[in-house]
Amino acid sequence: MKETFLYWQNLKNDFMDYIKSENFSPLKDYSRTMDLLFDYAATNDHTEYSPEIGYAFWESEKSQGKKNATLARRKKTIRRLNEYLYGKSYWQVAPRSLRTHWSSKMPTECPGEFAEQFEEFLQSLRRDGLKEITVGMYRSFCIKHMLCDFAEQGVKNWSDIDVRVLTTAFSRSESKVTFATYARRLFRYLVKAGVVLNDHSGILPMVAKRKTIPSVYSEAEIKRLLDSIETVTPQGKRDYTMVLIAARLGLRVSDISHLCFENVDFERSIIKFVQFKTSVLHQLPLPEEVADSILDYIDNGREESEEPYIFLDGYGRPLANHTVGNIGARHLKSSGIEIGSRHHGMHALRMSFASQLIAEKNAVRCCALRFRAC
Numbered sequence: 001m002k003e004t005f006l007y008w009q010n011l012k013n014d015f016m017d018y019i020k021s022e023n024f025s026p027l028k029d030y031s032r033t034m035d036l037l038f039d040y041a042a043t044n045d046h047t048e049y050s051p052e053i054g055y056a057f058w059e060s061e062k063s064q065g066k067k068n069a070t071l072a073r074r075k076k077t078i079r080r081l082n083e084y085l086y087g088k089s090y091w092q093v094a095p096r097s098l099r100t101h102w103s104s105k106m107p108t109e110c111p112g113e114f115a116e117q118f119e120e121f122l123q124s125l126r127r128d129g130l131k132e133i134t135v136g137m138y139r140s141f142c143i144k145h146m147l148c149d150f151a152e153q154g155v156k157n158w159s160d161i162d163v164r165v166l167t168t169a170f171s172r173s174e175s176k177v178t179f180a181t182y183a184r185r186l187f188r189y190l191v192k193a194g195v196v197l198n199d200h201s202g203i204l205p206m207v208a209k210r211k212t213i214p215s216v217y218s219e220a221e222i223k224r225l226l227d228s229i230e231t232v233t234p235q236g237k238r239d240y241t242m243v244l245i246a247a248r249l250g251l252r253v254s255d256i257s258h259l260c261f262e263n264v265d266f267e268r269s270i271i272k273f274v275q276f277k278t279s280v281l282h283q284l285p286l287p288e289e290v291a292d293s294i295l296d297y298i299d300n301g302r303e304e305s306e307e308p309y310i311f312l313d314g315y316g317r318p319l320a321n322h323t324v325g326n327i328g329a330r331h332l333k334s335s336g337i338e339i340g341s342r343h344h345g346m347h348a349l350r351m352s353f354a355s356q357l358i359a360e361k362n363a364v365r366c367c368a369l370r371f372r373a374c
Helices: 002-021 026-041 050-061 068-085 112-127 132-152 165-173 176-192 218-229 234-247 252-256 287-298 319-332 347-374
Strands: 268-275 282-287
Touching: 002 026, 002 068, 026 050, 026 176, 050 068, 050 112, 112 282, 132 165, 132 176, 165 176, 165 287, 176 287, 218 234, 218 319, 218 347, 234 282, 234 287, 234 347, 252 319, 252 347
Parallel strands: none
Antiparallel strands: 268 282
16 A cells, blocks of 8 residues: 555656656646546556546546536646656547547538449449559549539539530649549540540640659668657557558558558568559568567557457557558657658658668679779
8 A cells, every 4th residue: 555655656756847847837737636636546446557547537527527627637637647658659638448439521422413324433443453442532532523513513414514614623623633634534434435425524734743852761860760659558569560660661551551460470570462552462571670569569559359450540440541641740740850841751761761772772782893893
């Protein structure tokens, strides 16, 4: 009992020193919340702090009908305490096991007058070998930027679409390059299928896609990035491993999110997988640090799940491609690296890996030439 009391007292003293060093204020709010947290822990026989306990304490305060301002102070203290114990990159408000999933993204419905032929167009894309994720991009973009716009202009069927209707929708679109590309493929199909007589997409201008210089980071910056990611929490172990794979193996986000247990051979130290984008089989050596990080996440961080995919979200479900990309971008931003005008996502780490390989090959070539000269 005495040891438990000393643990909580030392935790409060150390935490308050941290609050003072960071110039957070007012100090009395943090001190008062910590005292109430300790009372809650003692009442519920908690001997050590965890984020789950902190969140449960906040829920207890909420259930007592405390005012919003008071609850905000409680939540701020718990968030600071989590940051102090688990690092600045600790970002979840509540433990993943206690969060309720909610999504504001509702699918956009295709206007009824275009639905049948548009679904047949999407089926033709599948027959042409396009991946389901690409078909989904065609579906969402065409509905939002073309078909819904046509309906707003009063178009009742495909044959009513003329140059004016199409160019009006094009002028309103946020992405002119994607609109022109998708419209040309859609109207080629409609003409071939006999749905419309004329392919008006030919009137759309050829929009040049801006080519950007690949963003790369030095080995010192990659090390700083990896060092900045905490590996105490399950989330931190997962994020660190995914960033490490991108930096050391150059995998795309789609290949990281689709990486399964069967793709990793720890005994032979290889990763063997079919690239999601190109459908090409790849086999890469598995560095020891990457293998150790994957095993640490699987053994000590991965959610309980029957999913074959290695990396999961807090609900035991596979991660979406964009989620993996966002994780890399978030850690690059919080690492303290001077990003400047460079891109800051997983793709930048892939480009950095490629740049490093080229530099190493050039170094080997220079050594070979010097050896011959001798």
